[in-house]
Amino acid sequence: MMKKTQKLLIVLLLFLFLLPATSVYAEPSLNPEEPASSDTESTPAKDYSSLISLTVVGDNGKIYKLKQLSGSGSLISMSEVNTISFVFKMDKSLPATKIVYTAKGEEPKEVTSTNFSVLFISEKQYGDINVNVCDKQTGEIFATYTVNVSYRETGKLELAFWKALGELHNTFIAEQRYVMLLQGLKNTLILTFASGVLGLLIGTVVASVRSTFDKNRESYEKRGGFFYLFIRFLNGVCKLYLTVIRGTPVVCQLLIFSFVIFSSLPTELDVLIAIIAFGINSGAYVAEIFRGGIMAIDHGQFEAGRSLGFNYFETMVYIIIPQMFKATLPTLCNEFITLLKETSIAGYVGLMDLTKAGDRIRGATFSAFLPLIGVALIYLLLVTVLTKLVEKLEVKLRKSER
DSSP: OHHHHHHHHHHHHHHHHHHHHHHHHHSOOSSTTSOOOOTTOOOOOOOOGGGEEEEEEETTSOEEOOSSSSEEEEEEETTTOSEEEEEEEEOTTSOSEEEEEEOTTSOOEEESSSEEEEEOOSGGGOEEEEEEEEETTTOOEEEEEEEEEEOOOOOHHHHHHHHHHHHHIIIIIGGGTHHHHHHHHHHHHHHHHHHHHHHHHHHHHHHHHHHHHHHTHHHHHHHOHHHHHHHHHHHHHHHHHHHHHHHSOHHHHHHHIIIIITTTSOGGGHHHHHHHHHHHHHHHHHHHHHHHHHHHSOHHHHHHHHHTTOOHHHHIIIIIHHHHHHHHHHHHHHHHHHHHHHGGGGGGGTOOOHHHHHHHHHHHHTOOHHHHHHHHHHHHHHHHHHHHHHHHHHHHHHHHHO
């Protein structure tokens, strides 16, 4: 009897113990048409991470791409940059968002723009920078980014070197901007040499006419006739040419040739038009250089040519002009160097010369120092090379005289 009572008591205790657990499953649904739901199941939050992209850009122009959308990002060494910028692109279908970033040793900061920079002022900011893109109303996090920033003790000189290297890359290498400089250098050299040759031809002809009239004016007047009137007319035309070309700015002449005289020609001939404009301008100065050289040659050289049986034209070609070239070579070299630098205004008529290329790089990078200094150094190098070549030519000419 005692054993039966103990068994009944144990069964009763077990029943009372299991009653709360069984009552949960026995509880009916509030809506008979819907099945009872379990607390262990929940509706997953909508994933907006695919609607957000982030790019991290250093002040050296380098782009540090994150390895994945959410999680760890790129390792950026502060020997390379002083500032990094976060550039977000967000889809319009996103709810109203806010961006919160946290740097080491700082409180979380909410930014108002999807393009913001973090300036590293002291060592305390080196470390992980966490950026969260959240729902502005609920605070739900759409995407999380972590950018790892390392710190290395760097001397000022080394830091300046890396920064300068980054600026050089951003100015000339990024987006292949050096190609514009090469194209501009090519056009500058073409303009200079072609215009120089044209200027030599025009200057030689004008100087010959002017010096011939000046040296033989009295004899021509006594002789009279058609030849005197013709040479006087040519001398007047040459004097008018010299007065107009030397009395007006070269940039004004270039614009007149391009937009007035040859305005109907296609743009493919812009280089040829510029060559004609610079050649005519250079010819005026070369003519005066040559005329001075011819007038400086002793009159006995003309008489020596006549005694050899040469006429005036042959005397000029074989005796006077070669001596004139030797005497005027340094001045002629200076005129050629001046012409090289004058071609820098070709950009006024839309030509891509060296200066115009530097100006386009300045407009693309919003930095004027490196593009303009780079262009100036290229011009300096060209002038230095030309000067050395002329010095060697002068040495050879002196040896040939001996």
